Amino acid sequence: MAAATTSRAFLYSHYYRSLPFFFPPFSTVSRLPTLHHNNLRNPIVLSTVKCLQSSSGRPNVVEILEERGLLESLTSEHLRQVCSDPNLPPLKVYCGFDPTAESLHLGNLIGIVVLSWFQRCGHHPVALIGGATARVGDPSGKSLERPELDLETLSRNTSGVTNTIMRILGGVSVLNNYDWWKEVRLLEFLKDVGRYARVGSMITKESVKKRLESEQGMSYTEFTYQLLQGYDFLHLFRNEGVNVQIGGSDQWGNITAGTELIRKILRVDAAAYGLTFPLLLKSDGTKFGKSEDGAIWLSPSLLSPYKLYQYLFSVPDVDVVRFLKILTFLDMDDIKQLEREMERPGYLPNTAQRRLAEEVTRFVHGQDGLDEALKATEAMRPGADTKLDWNTIKTISEDVPSCSFPYHQVLDLSLVDLSVSSGLLDSKSAARRLLKQGGLYLNNSRVDSENKRIEPQDIVDGKLLLLSAGKKNKVLVQISDT
Ligand SMILES: Nc1ncnc2c1ncn2[C@@H]1O[C@H](COP(=O)(O)OP(=O)(O)OP(=O)(O)O)[C@@H](O)[C@H]1O
């Protein structure tokens, strides 16, 4: 019985797609949005989904998400069967991101991880960039109206967010909702969509209720946000065959606005599904977001792979297992094994954090990004003997105190003198003592001779030298122009 219903649901979705003139909501909706495809960069590791496999061979993605703590709510329990039914085509799943900043952040990564799980289980991921919706501003979870974005910022943000998603999620289709919203006419929207949206239900949505109670209230513009997102789902369902929308738990109201419009306007039941995941919270209960201080950005120009790695490496023990389940694709058995090891005497501290940092940095920045992060981490390790290159020094430069001198003052200066003038050590005698003990390093190489003078080849790329005293203290000497 269930299978019969779901097959019908899929037929509906395909049927409506094949009828371009059914319910033409706007006379001018004719152009298809731009589709960007990307080659698979992150290999799809099906071995990680070996359990929870249905007889069809397509693993049950809903159960996988649930087991990992990535499932908050479903609009219909039916999705559990639909997602692994061998008689049905794969699902097309979308997650939307408003380009309200130049980069996505660690909280947004959950949406990408969930899309990736769908993909790993044989479904098609679609990322929607909210070029139109970002101009309106999602009131969900916001106590104040969002500031308006100028077009230049919006375009910069759109490129940043698109690049990040395509870099991380190979094989994803990327759409921008401005491509259809720019054609929409108000009167037709009111006639064809607004008519089906009930104000009674719109004002009960969490995002609206909270704001209506606040002092600032809510503008009509923001009030319509849920309808815009709702219409996106309808548009994608009809034109792209997208039948699932995912989002953080704060998106529930917007997602159900979409499933309701599909049900009422297209008169189909159980054909479009919504799935939400819990928001990623720090152990103090605050949300990872862009408004929080020190957002954990995914764009390497805002946060280097090294810094992302370091952040994850220092996640507290209480959070690390939860983060491994949510943010990585490691087998659950391996995660449970790590969890048990953490309890045992002799556990090497930060083993779980190291695994988390490696997995997430590789997922976000690729193997090259992880290699860069590991190299910089090694270079910063107390007493490390890594030969430094310009890239590595640049990566760590923000984390090390620095000073600057003109080239001619540094060249041929004795290392002992430079150690003092750079502020690394207090006196020449302290520098000589350390040198004798084997604790003075130039570009991570131990220096033995008291007579060592700076030579051109010591100045990395003609720009920098790294001095280290013992295991912890480092100073970066930068070469200034004058
Ligand atoms: N901490 C988080 N955990 C999981 N999902 C998140 C998190 N933060 C945002 N998201 C999801 O990312 C998408 C975009 O969120 P949105 O831009 O509203 O949040 P944000 O980037 O945290 O913004 P702000 O910091 O301005 O509130 C939404 O689907 C939202 O549910």
Ligand SMILES: N[C@@H](Cc1ccc(O)cc1)C(=O)O
């Ligand atoms: N509302 C989502 C973004 C989004 C935009 C349009 C959609 O169709 C779906 C999701 C957010 O706050 O980021």
